[in-house]
Amino acid sequence: MNKLAGLVRTFAATAVLLSASIPAVKAQDVSEEQIKAARATIAALGVTNSFDNILPNLAERLKNTLIQASPNHQELITATVDDKALALAARRADLENEAATIYAKTFTLEELNAITEFYGSAAGKKLLNDGPIASRELLKAADIWAAGVSRDLNQEATKSLDDKVGSTQPAAEGAVQAPAQ
Numbered sequence: 001m002n003k004l005a006g007l008v009r010t011f012a013a014t015a016v017l018l019s020a021s022i023p024a025v026k027a028q029d030v031s032e033e034q035i036k037a038a039r040a041t042i043a044a045l046g047v048t049n050s051f052d053n054i055l056p057n058l059a060e061r062l063k064n065t066l067i068q069a070s071p072n073h074q075e076l077i078t079a080t081v082d083d084k085a086l087a088l089a090a091r092r093a094d095l096e097n098e099a100a101t102i103y104a105k106t107f108t109l110e111e112l113n114a115i116t117e118f119y120g121s122a123a124g125k126k127l128l129n130d131g132p133i134a135s136r137e138l139l140k141a142a143d144i145w146a147a148g149v150s151r152d153l154n155q156e157a158t159k160s161l162d163d164k165v166g167s168t169q170p171a172a173e174g175a176v177q178a179p180a181q
Contacts, residue, residue: 030104037112038103039096044119046128048099055092059085 030038042048059081066077103112118124 030101031109034104034109034112035100037109037116038100038107040116041103041107041112041119042096042099044116044124048096051092051095055085055089 063078063081066081067074070077107115119128
């Protein structure tokens with residue numbers, strides 16, 4: 001029971017933190033036209049495609065858990081869970097409705113139409129497809145750039161300070177110092 005209470009507290013805290021990070025929605029009432037535009041935007045973006053595997057993954061996990069507990073009933077467990085999962089598949093539409101409502105509340109009708117138009121275009125489709133690759137390459141380039149800037153900043157600042165104040169750092173052990181002339 002204590003583990004369950006701890007889990008509930010963890011989920012509650014997570015929900016509070018996540019809700020604080022979601023921007024406030026603009027309009028509370030949405031028209032059917034906004035919902036329709038939001039559905040088109042969601043389809044163009046493919047934002048809910050990654051949710052397609054939720055139910056199959058949940059069913060697979062449940063089957064594995066139940067089969068571990070009762071390995072002699074593997075066929076019955078598999079058939080039963082698959083049957084129940086298929087019956088629940090229609091509820092996927094509820095998630096689509098919720099997504100459309102969220103987008104309709106977040107974006108104006110004009111914004112939804114503009115987003116759909118862009119992401120439905122060849123350039124928008126290319127951005128969706130190749131954008132993650134470009135972002136990954138950009139992050140690599142930024143890391144390399146930052147390392148170079150850090151190195152140069154360190155060298156330039158150290159050299160400038162040495163010129164102005166004189167070297168205050170003792171020579172490294174084993175370093176050969178030039179004779180004074």
